[in-house]
Every structure is written in structure tokens, then in C-alpha cells.
Amino acid sequence: xxxITNLLHSxxxxxxxxxxxxxxxxxxxxVQDAPGVNKGYDYARTNNPTRETLEKIVAGLEAGxxxxxxxxxxxxxxxxxxxxxxxxxxxxxDDIYGGAFRxxxxxxxxxxxxxxxxxxxDVQNILDAITPATKLIWLETPTNPTLKxxxxxxxxxxxxxxxxxxxxxxxxxxxxxxxxxxxxxDIVIHSATKYLGGHSDLIAGLVIxxxxxxxxxxKFYQNACGAILSPFDSFLLIRGIETxxxxxxxxxxxxxxxxxxxxxxxLVDKVFYPxxxxxxxxxxxxKQAKGFGGIVSFTLKNDTEAAAQQFVTxxxxxxxxxxxxxxxxxxxxxxxxxxxxxPTEKRRAAGVADSLIRLSVGxxxxxxLLSDLAHAFHxxxxxxxxxxx
Ligand SMILES: *Cc1c(COP(=O)(O)O)cnc(C)c1O
Numbered sequence: 441x442x443x444i445t446n447l448l449h450s451x452x453x454x455x456x457x458x459x460x461x462x463x464x465x466x467x468x469x470x471v472q473d474a475p476g477v478n479k480g481y482d483y484a485r486t487n488n489p490t491r492e493t494l495e496k497i498v499a500g501l502e503a504g505x506x507x508x509x510x511x512x513x514x515x516x517x518x519x520x521x522x523x524x525x526x527x528x529x530x531x532x533x534d535d536i537y538g539g540a541f542r543x544x545x546x547x548x549x550x551x552x553x554x555x556x557x558x559x560x561x562d563v564q565n566i567l568d569a570i571t572p573a574t575k576l577i578w579l580e581t582p583t584n585p586t587l588k589x590x591x592x593x594x595x596x597x598x599x600x601x602x603x604x605x606x607x608x609x610x611x612x613x614x615x616x617x618x619x620x621x622x623x624x625x626d627i628v629i630h631s632a633t634k635y636l637g638g639h640s641d642l643i644a645g646l647v648i649x650x651x652x653x654x655x656x657x658x659k660f661y662q663n664a665c666g667a668i669l670s671p672f673d674s675f676l677l678i679r680g681i682e683t684x685x686x687x688x689x690x691x692x693x694x695x696x697x698x699x700x701x702x703x704x705x706x707l708v709d710k711v712f713y714p715x716x717x718x719x720x721x722x723x724x725x726x727k728q729a730k731g732f733g734g735i736v737s738f739t740l741k742n743d744t745e746a747a748a749q750q751f752v753t754x755x756x757x758x759x760x761x762x763x764x765x766x767x768x769x770x771x772x773x774x775x776x777x778x779x780x781x782x783p784t785e786k787r788r789a790a791g792v793a794d795s796l797i798r799l800s801v802g803x804x805x806x807x808x809l810l811s812d813l814a815h816a817f818h819x820x821x822x823x824x825x826x827x828x829x
Contacts, residue, residue, distance in 0.1 A: 444685045450500050451678060452493065464675045465489045486663045490671040494678050498636075501615045501681065502628045504648040506655025508662050509674060513611065513631025514539050515667035516645030520576075520607055520627055522661045523654075526552035528575040533560045533590065535583035535790060537609065537631075538778055560590040561721055563598060570602055579625075580609045582725070585737045585774050585798040586791040587612075587712045589721035592728055596624025605654075611635070611765075616688040618729040621650045627658075634765030635734070638680040638687050642673045687767070687803060691734030694809060695801040701810050702738045707817050709795075712737040734802075735764060740795040740820075747820055748773045748795040754816040757804055764800035769809060771799050 454463050465488055470481040481487050491509050499507035510516040517540055524530070532544065534557040544555045558565040560579055577599050581590040592608060599606035607627040608620035614635045620628050630636055632644040649655040662668060669677070692715070699713035711718075714725035715732030725732055740747050752760050758771040762778055772778060774792050788794070801809065 447497070447501060447685070448682065450497055451682070462490060462493050462675055462678050464671045466671050484671075485666055485668055488668075488671055488674070490678075491669055491674040494669070494674040494681075497678060497681060498630075498632075498646050499648055501684075502610070502621055502648040503615075503619050504621050504628065504650050504655070505652040506649045506659065508647045508649075508655065508658050509632075509669040509677070510645035510647070510662065511667045511669055511673075512643045513629070513633055513645040514543060516629050516631075516647045517543060517609070518667070519647060519658050519661045519665065520629060521548055521553070522665070523605070523657060524548075524553050524575055527573060528553055529571060529573040530555040530576045530578055531566055531569045531574055531604075532557050532578040533580050533583060533588075534558055535586060535588055536578070536580060537584060537611075538781075540578070540609070559588075560595065561588050563591060563594050566595060566598055570598075570604070574602065574604050576605045576607060578607055578609070580612065582612045582714055582733060582735070584612065584735070585712070585778075585796060587714055587719070587733075587735060587737060588791075589714050589719075589725045589728075591724050592618070592620050592623040592625060599626075600624065612733055612735060613729060614684065614688050614733070616685050617692075617731045617733060621648065623728060626650055626654060632677055632680075633763065635688060635691070636681055636684055636765075637677055638684060638765060638767065639676075640763065640766035640768065642676045642680075644669050644673055644677050688731070688734070690803050691765075691801055692731040694803070694806045695734045695736050695799075696732065697806045698799065698801055698809060698813065699736045701813065702736065705817060707741055707821060709739040709741045709743065710793075712791075735798065735800055737796055737798045739793045739797075742820070742824065743793050743795040745773070745775055745794045747824075748797055749776065750820050750823055751797060751816050754819040755812050756815070757802075757809060757812045758799060758816075764798075766800070767803045769800060769802035769804060769812075771797060773797055 472478045495507035556569045606625045608625045609629045611631040628648045630646040702711045713736045752773045758769045761770045
């Protein structure tokens with residue numbers, strides 16, 4: 441696992457001025473002494489010193505050889521998909537991030553790339569889905585919002601044996617808790633918008649590869665297609681990464697307290713948190729990760745959208761919003777927000793019940809978060825009593 445001292449000191453002091461913070465090179469081009477004779481930079485889409493510093497830092501953070509920074513998580517996913525050709529197939533986790541599903545289904549399908557979605561928490565499902573055309577396995581673990589865990593090491597072995605590229609979207613896991621490249625994956629993707637940025641103030645994406653040649657291929661697409669991260673956002677992301685270890689540790693501690701509170705609450709039906717011993721994949725989570733993350737989902741005994749909507753509008757500190765991983769707590773109701781476009785039966789079958797609520801547990805004092813939730817439960821209980829009477 442990446443060491444915090446190494447991380448902080450992998451962020452270089454500016455050789456020109458001694459600035460301890462990474463300078464923002466807000467420039468589009470670089471003056472050349474003669475054609476092709478330059479100081480390592482010629483045009484800022486191809487390379488920019490601020491972005492380059494970020495890319496080196498994240499390569500180290502994920503224990504890879506190459507980091508490549510994009511203007512969003514989806515742009516990062518898009519660059520990986522460009523490794524494929526028409527006729528190739530992908531096997532993807534069925535509980536996939538909605539934006540990745542849309543990219544696969546509405547953009548890449550028409551170019552002849554087909555995706556088979558399977559429950560990757562049982563590796564047999566992956567083995568059963570492999571065909572001679574399978575070129576990529578696409579994993580998220582934990583998934584969103586039901587926090588299913590898949591065995592990265594076991595899937596890496598299958599991918600290797602069948603000469604299939606293996607990519608892990610490590611947005612929820614974070615490199616602080618799990619490092620897929622060390623477990624045998626070829627590619628790690630991040631929506632750095634979430635925990636790595638950490639302050640809900642930027643949109644950014646990352647790809648990190650273990651193999652330098654694969655990294656060079658993706659770097660080629662970064663330049664050829666152009667979805668680069670700006671110098672200012674690169675700076676912001678470096679600033680976020682400087683505290684990611686501390687933040688994630690506290691996110692995990694707060695989330696654990698909340699999961700335990702929810703588990704014993706009389707109005708709660710199910711709690712989804714990989715850190716609970718009741719979680720079906722708790723053992724794998726414990727084996728492959730150093731902690732269980734900051735996302736907790738739960739369902740209500742009164743499994744209705746109405747009850748959930750009442751709950752998500754009754755909290756004070758948990759703000760109602762999509763996204764996750766910031767310092768302030770957020771909550772959302774997937775059935776009427778992120779998962780609204782999925783047909784009801786399909787959504788329910790995937791474990792996203794009508795009343796499921798997802799919490800992104802922030803860095804407030806845990807007692808304040810607990811009393812915020814207790815208050816919201818009280819509100820929905822009083823409303824239920826009022827209807828009953
Ligand atoms: C948010 C998210 C993405 C997309 O990232 P953007 O930065 O919003 O483009 C991809 N994967 C996961 C798991 C996410 O949570």
C-alpha cells in the first residue's frame with residue numbers, strides 16, 4: 441500500500457522557484473529553440489507540467505507505471521474502450537455505474553462492441569460468459585448502490601489465463617483501501633471527482649496502467665481524442681490527493697458507526713455495508729481491502745418510494761445530491777434519481793429496492809450524523825402514525 445510519506449514527497453518542489461505547491465502552468469503552448477527542440481513540452485493537450493505531475497503522483501498511488509488524467513471519469517472510461525475494435529466483447533459487472541452503462545449501450549454498441557453483464561461476485565458467471573471475442577473484463581467493487589464485492593485476485597487469474605484485459609473502476613475502493621494492479625488487474629480507472637478530489641469541487645478522471653506499453657496506448661488516445669484535464673483542475677486534484685489517506689480513514693470510521701446504528705434501527709430492513717459481518721461478501725472485502733469505504737446503503741421496512749423520499753428530504757447534514765466522496769455528507773434515493781431510467785422490475789431484481797437510500801458519509805462528527813439520521817427516522821415514523829390515525 442502506498443505510504444503517506446512517499447506520497448507527499450512524490451509531489452515535487454518546483455525546480456525553477458522552489459515553490460512547495462505545484463505551479464499551475466496555465467499555457468497552451470511552449471516556445472521552442474528550433475523546430476522540435478524544446479524543454480520537453482510543445483503543446484499543452486499533449487503534455488502540461490501540472491498535469492504531468494498529477495499523472496506521476498497517481499501512477500505511484502496505484503502502484504502502476506503510467507497515469508493519465510482526463511476531464512471526467514467517463515472520459516477516462518471512454519479512453520480505455522478505445523483499445524477495443526468492432527466485434528470485440530466486454531464482460532461487465534451487472535451493478536455497473538449508470539454512466540458507464542450508457543456509454544457501453546448507447547455509444548459503443550453501435551460501433552459493434554457488445555457487453556455481457558454478469559454478477560461478478562460469483563467468478564463462475566465470468567467463466568461462463570467468456571467467448572473467443574471477449575477482450576475486456578470491466579469490474580467495479582464495491583458496486584453502487586448495493587456494495588457488492590467481487591474477488592479482484594480471482595478474476596485477474598481468469599483474465600490472465602484467457603488473455604483478456606482486466607480493468608477495475610476503483611472509484612469506490614480508492615487506492616488507500618485497495619490496489620487492483622497489485623492484485624493482478626491491468627488497468628485502474630477513477631472518477632477522481634469523488635474521493636481523490638474529495639471536496640466536491642471538480643470533475644476529473646484517471647487511468648493507471650501496470651504495463652508502460654498499455655499506458656502509452658491510452659496516452660495516445662488522450663492526445664488524439666483530447667479529453668485532457670485542465671492545469672487548474674490538475675492542481676486541485678493534487679491538493680485533494682494530499683489528504684486522501686486521512687479523509688478515507690475517517691470516512692470509513694464514520695460509515696462503520698452509521699452502518700451499526702442502521703443495522704439495529706427498528707424502521708430499517710436491510711443495511712448494505714461491506715464492513716458488517718452480515719454482508720454476504722464481508723470475507724472477500726476483508727481479504728482484499730484495508731477498509732470498507734464511506735458508502736452505506738439501506739432499505740426501509742416500509743419499502744415505498746414515498747417513505748424514502750420523505751426520509752431524504754428530512755435530513756439536515758446529509759444533503760440530497762448525486763455524487764459521493766466529498767467532505768460533506770450526501771444522500772440520494774436511487775429509485776427516483778440515479779436509477780430512474782432502469783425499468784422497475786429490473787431495478788428491483790438488481791437489489792435496488794423502492795426504498796433504498798444511499799449515504800455518502802462525510803467528515804462531520806459522527807454523533808451529529810447519527811442524530812441527523814435519528815431525526816429523519818422520527819419524521820417518517822410520525823408521518824406514518826398520522827396516516828394510520
Ligand atoms: C461518478 C462515477 C463515474 C463517472 O465519473 P465522472 O467523473 O462523473 O465522469 C464512473 N464510475 C463510478 C464508479 C462513479 O461513481
